[in-house]
Each structure stands twice: as structure tokens, then as C-alpha cells.
Amino acid sequence: MKKAYFSRRIYKNELSCYLIHELNGVLQTFNQAKRYAFHTLVREKRWGRQLNKESLHQVLKKKFGLNDYYANSARQEAAALFTALAELQKLYTKQTDEKIKDLKKKLKKERTKLTKYLKVKDSLIKGKLHLPKNSPFLKINNMIALPLKNETRIWLNDYLFEHQYLDVQIKRTKSRIGRLVFRLYRLEEKKQTYKTHIPSCVFGGKKLFKSQFTKEEYQQNHEKWQEVFQHARTKQMMISGRKDAKSGNFVFQYNIENQALHFTSIRGKAFTIPFVLFPYGQEIVNNVILTQQTCKNKKADGQPISWSIEDHKDYYIIKCLAEVTPNPYVNFSTSDGVIGVDCNVDHFAWADLTNDGNYLESGKLKFSIEGKTSGQITKIIEAKAIDLVDIAVQKNKPIVLEILDTTLSKTGNRYANKKANRLKSLFAYKKMIIAVTSRAEKMGIDVIHVNPKYTSVAGKLKYMRKFGISIHQAAAFTIGRRGLGYNDKPPKILHQYIVRHNIHHWRLWHTLNKKLNVRTHLFYTLFNVNTPHQSINLHDHHLTENERKKLFKSLA
Structure with a gap:
């Protein structure tokens, strides 16, 4: 090492x-x-x-x-920098692919929106207003209303609706599509440049x-x-x-x-x-x-x-x-169980498991990195990593971490929710992993890495209500079980909503997650995994009307 x-x-x-x-x-x-x-x-x-x-x-x-030693070191550093720049070009190409993929989704969405506006415009030209299905518009007598978040806009007749709203939106959407097409062209051009250009650097x-x-x-x-x-x-x-x-x-x-x-x-x-x-x-x-x-x-x-x-x-x-010779006194044994860890933007969630994958306890170590510099973030995370490893030392158990690559995920979603993008950008996953791994190696604790696919989904649907813990602690518990070699399959209460059972359990979690697309806290009351013969409570008073409709449609 x-x-x-x-x-x-x-x-x-x-x-x-x-x-x-x-x-x-x-x-x-x-x-x-x-x-x-x-x-x-x-x-x-x-x-x-x-x-x-x-x-x-x-x-x-x-x-x-x-002399030979200075010349060899200078040549080696130059060759290493040249190779690093070539690898960086490959990374930039992948990031550009993500941007193009995200941009094409946005472009498709805007073109669909323009098509709807043009159809409404054609219906007005023909003399009879026809609004598309599932549109937010409401027509009351001759008036047209549009409910928004903070206000409701009203037009007294079709003429005002056409010229004050519809024509404006058509013009704006066409302009937006034009800008998106131009950006797509520039990204394609940049991608081609990354593939052919030999990069240099400014020392x-x-x-x-x-x-x-x-x-x-x-x-x-x-x-x-x-x-x-x-x-x-x-x-x-x-x-x-x-x-x-x-x-x-x-x-x-x-x-x-x-x-x-x-x-x-x-x-x-x-x-x-x-x-x-x-x-x-x-x-x-x-x-x-x-x-x-x-x-x-x-x-x-x-x-x-x-x-x-x-x-x-x-x-x-x-x-x-x-x-340096690695620490020979490292605890690799899982005979006493493991500590599963779920890394999040503002805290470490951990769960203590027995060797047969049963739940003992869980908790979280909170920190705040909002508005901090890169160096401050590193020190804050390192301090919490020490506390996390101390828990593993006290319980004499190895740590199980998920392997994530946030490089590409941070590049995409340019047109997604701003708050979500901000949190994604703040998520210093690599610093967390380095801090925990380094401290664990020093304290003689082994770190097991597992695939993170559907750990949060399995924790949310199967263990969150069962143990009365948060989704992140449930995810940490699922990560720990995966580190012990256990596969988490959907609970019996959800089997009736699965069409195909003879597929990989990750695919089953993917299907269920799409069907049960509601707010996270609703899973505390929506169903109980300990009562497999019951069904999902679709009449839960916490559900919104929109969520209830989605559930009825997806589970029908």
C-alpha cells in the first residue's frame, strides 16, 4: 500500500x-x-x-x-500527466454523453408540449376549443381557468385565451426548442473534439x-x-x-x-x-x-x-x-455480525446486524456541509468517520459500504429539480469513503464493499415500518445483509402485485418501486409486512387524490 x-x-x-x-x-x-x-x-x-x-x-x-535520476523522474512525471489527460478526455466524453441524453429527454418533452399547444390552436381556428386529456385547464361556460401553485389565471373567452396565453406559450416553446437544438449541436461537436483532440495543459x-x-x-x-x-x-x-x-x-x-x-x-x-x-x-x-x-x-x-x-x-x-505494509491485525470476521453504513449528503446512517442478518440497532451521525469550503468539508467528514469507526471498534465488527460512482450522475439532470441537483452536487461520497476506509484501516477494521442497487428500495418497502426506522437506516440494514451474503426478496404481502416471479429479485424491486410511487413516509401506514395475507390500504387518509389514482391504476 x-x-x-x-x-x-x-x-x-x-x-x-x-x-x-x-x-x-x-x-x-x-x-x-x-x-x-x-x-x-x-x-x-x-x-x-x-x-x-x-x-x-x-x-x-x-x-x-x-543526471539519470533527475532526468528519469522528470520524464516519468511528464508521461504520467500526459496519460492522465488522455484518461480525463474519456471521462469528459462520458459526461458529455450524459448531458446529451438528458438534453434529448428535455427536447422530447418540449416538442410534445408544442404539439399539444398547436392542436389546441387548430381547434380554436376551427371554431371549437378542444383541450387535451389530463390537461390542467378548466372550462366553465365560456371562461377558461388555469390553476397554478400561487394563483389561478382566468380568461373570459376563447379569443383572450388564444392571444394572451396560447400564442405566447407557442412562441416561447419554439424559442426554447431552438436553443436546445443549438446546445445539442454544440455538445455533439464537443464530444467529437474530445475523441480526436490531443490535449495539453497550462503549467x-x-x-x-x-x-x-x-x-x-x-x-x-x-x-x-x-x-x-x-x-x-x-x-x-x-x-x-x-x-x-x-x-x-x-x-x-x-x-x-x-x-x-x-x-x-x-x-x-x-x-x-x-x-x-x-x-x-x-x-x-x-x-x-x-x-x-x-x-x-x-x-x-x-x-x-x-x-x-x-x-x-x-x-x-x-x-x-x-x-507500507498493511495492518496485519485487521478484523475480517463476520461471526459477530457487521455494521452496515449508508452514506448520505448530511449524515451517515448505520445499522448493527447479527451474523445471521438480524437487526439489533441503528442510528445516524449528522453533519452539515452547506456553505463550507472543500477543506472544511473534508475535516467535518473525517471527524464523523472517526465516530463511525469507533462504533465498529466497540462492537468488534467489520463495516459494509456501498460502491457508488457519482461522477456521471452529477453531470446529468440539468433540467431536473434545482434543490435535488444542489443536494446531489453537495454529496461528497468519495471523501466519505476515503475517510471511513482510511480510519478503519488504521483501527484494524475491515471494510466490505457491496453493490448498492435497490438497497434503499428494499429498505423502504420491507424494513422501514417493520423496525420503525428511517429509510436511510433501513438502507444501511439492507447493505449490511448484502455484505453478509443475503438476498432481500420482496415480502409476501407484495407478491400479489408481481406478474413475473421467476426473474432476478433486483428486477422485482424495480417493478414494485415503479408501482408504489408515493411519498416515503406513507410506507409507515400503507401496508404491514408482518401481515402477509392483507393487502395495501388504498384508502389511507394520508394519500393525496393524485397518489390514490396512481396506485389504483398501477395495482389494478
């Missing part, structure tokens, strides 16, 4: 001027070589030919006066590059922008390790006894950075380096150790990247 450990801040006023000058020169030369290597790879890919007779490694050595960041034209302070003082931009382009350097090196790296060597980091510059001179301490992981760093130094057969059993230096203007941060 590869891990990175951060050193304390090494302030420049604690170092000699000669050392700072040498570090700045090394950072500048290394990043120049990296940028040259990256742009060479981009040009070769775009032009379809080799630019140099020699290898890129040899070119970097001669052009920038680097230092596009935002900072554009700020020379957009920020007043940089417009008036271009030299100041150049200084900031140059620092952003040359502030970081990483030297990859070698397994056959005595300390895992031929450029950097860490002294365990006095916590000093020795490195050899590009010119071949040796320097020492004193008091490089790792507040979170000093023992692990010492152990990794000591293991490498005492390893006899380094080519077979050695481990490379990479080092990175970051310049933060007033201080340096040094990172040690090493292969």
Missing part, C-alpha cells in the same frame, strides 16, 4: 541562503525539463512522428545537464494564467504576475525511488538518528536539510527506511522510496512516499 507522509514546515529563515539558492535552482531546472518532456510528448502524438533520434531520457540529460494553472488579463493588480503590475506564475510553475519536484538504492533513493537519503535529509543537487553537490520531522508517521518512515537499509537482496526484496519537495514561499514541505 503506497502512502505519503508530510513533514513539518521547514521555514526558510532556519536554512542557509546557499541551501535555499541551490533548492530554487534545482526546482527551476527540474520543472523546465518536465515541461519540455511533456510538450515533446504532446507534439509527437499530434504530429505522428518522433522529434528526436535519441530517447527522451537522453535528450533531457543533454539539454538540461541532468501553473489556467486560472492563474488568465488572471494577468482579468485581475486589476496584475494588469497594472505585470512583473508581479510573472513572479507569482513562475513560482506556481516551479514549486514542486518529486524524485522517484529505486529499489536497489541503499536508502531507496539515489538522490535523497534520510538519516534516522538526527532526522536530517541529505540530497545531491543537479550539479553533484551534497546538501543537508536539518530537522525533517514527520508529525504523523515518523515511526513508519523510520521503519520503512531501516527495513530498506538492512535488506540484503535489494533487487528482489527492496522497496523504492520517493521524495517530494514543495516550495510554499516562506517554508518547504517534504513528502516521503513509500510502500
